[in-house]
Amino acid sequence: MADPTSATLAAAAPEQPSGAAAGRSGPRWLTDAEQQVWRGLMPVLHELPAALDRQLQSDAGIPHTYYVIMAMLSEAPDHELRMSELSQVTANSLSRLSHAVARLEGYGWVRRRKCPTDRRGQIAMxxxxxxxxxxxxxxxxVAAVRRFVFDALSPEQVETLGRISEAISAAIASAGPGTPDGGPAEDA
Structure with missing residues (x-):
């Protein structure tokens, strides 16, 4: 059964201009093929993190986010990073990271200390x-990542997924911080 929202949007979508005029006069609607790919990707974006969370909750009672924080620290020199750098490599906001690190401190798995070169900075160890x-x-x-991602793909698909991931990450990075569309955030 077709999604009424996409059918409604498709019916309401005006003819798209081509070339340089595209995008200036209104939304660039997804083609049918793009819509099909997007609809296939949406469950992956939702279900993969949920599956990894379930595995880590079952094994250790922690969410995937906590494991990623500890894994990034385990790979860092002296097993420590400035909180701002850890925020970037784990794709967490500083406030969300601070909350997670506080929980990890409670388990005795992470410690924080003041940064010796910046009185306002903190280092997670x-x-x-x-x-x-x-x-x-x-x-x-690793077994969960292999089962949910790599075992489902051929070597060629793994290579393609790597290139696709890099391209999407670059597009997101080029939008920059701020609002969801990459524009500047308004002051509260």
Missing amino acids: LTDAGMAKVVELAPGH
């Missing part, structure tokens, strides 16, 4: 117990 937890959880996490 993976503790020995945190490193042991990453080592314990890594096999189950």
